[in-house]
Amino acid sequence: xxxxxxxxxxxxxxxxxxxxxxxxxxxxxxxxxxxxxxxxxxxxxxxxxxxxxxxxxxxxxxxxxxxxxxxxxxxxxxxxxxxxxxxxxxxxxxxxxxxxxxxxxxxxxxxxxxxxxxxxxxxxxxxxxxxxxxxxxxxxxxxxxxxxxxxxxxxxx
Ligand SMILES: CC(C)(COP(=O)(O)OP(=O)(O)OC[C@H]1O[C@@H](n2cnc3c(N)ncnc32)[C@H](O)[C@@H]1OP(=O)(O)O)[C@@H](O)C(=O)NCCC(=O)NCCS
Numbered sequence: 001x002x003x004x005x006x007x008x009x010x011x012x013x014x015x016x017x018x019x020x021x022x023x024x025x026x027x028x029x030x031x032x033x034x035x036x037x038x039x040x041x042x043x044x045x046x047x048x049x050x051x052x053x054x055x056x057x058x059x060x061x062x063x064x065x066x067x068x069x070x071x072x073x074x075x076x077x078x079x080x081x082x083x084x085x086x087x088x089x090x091x092x093x094x095x096x097x098x099x100x101x102x103x104x105x106x107x108x109x110x111x112x113x114x115x116x117x118x119x120x121x122x123x124x125x126x127x128x129x130x131x132x133x134x135x136x137x138x139x140x141x142x143x144x145x146x147x148x149x150x151x152x153x154x155x156x157x
Contacts, residue, residue: 066080
């Protein structure tokens with residue numbers, strides 16, 4: 001059955017301890033070298049870090065999250081993931097739209113991120129929001145020596 005993305009009721013809010021288990025599980029199911037619970041707890045304690053979670057308000061489930069840093073005039077996205085059972089329903093795009101709105105409102109200059117060369121799904125998502133490849137970090141990911149593509153969205157000069 002096709003999912004009507006536009007009408008899905010969702011809520012984005014800062015990560016609280018109540019959603020930690022769900023976030024750790026999404027992370028575990030999404031990355032080959034997943035962050036452990038402690039890494040998210042450390043993120044929650046860093047003044048410059050934000051972790052936001054997206055809830056499906058019909059089921060009440062936390063189905064996606066994003067983690068980003070606010071550093072000087074740049075917003076750096078460290079992590080964005082959707083539970084495998086909830087992908088292609090627009091949640092990644094909702095989180096990204098939310099982050100970009102915040103970045104524009106707070107007058108950040110750029111939004112930057114690194115993405116694995118093989119991660120075409122994420123690259124497609126970022127390109128939809130007009131991120132452009134601006135560089136490459138050779139063998140950035142230590143687990144398999146994979147290159148990182150550096151992508152940037154310039155919000156102002
Ligand atoms: C990348 C990821 C976050 C996308 O989340 P999502 O909730 O499925 O994304 P959306 O449904 O909002 O997709 C928005 C658009 O992104 C693109 N996209 C998303 N997944 C895609 C895929 N598998 N293949 C091609 N394009 C894709 C499409 O343009 C899509 O729009 P469409 O569905 O109308 O075609 C998700 O695949 C994921 O969690 N991957 C594992 C973790 C990861 O790699 N994170 C990125 C780290 S840099």
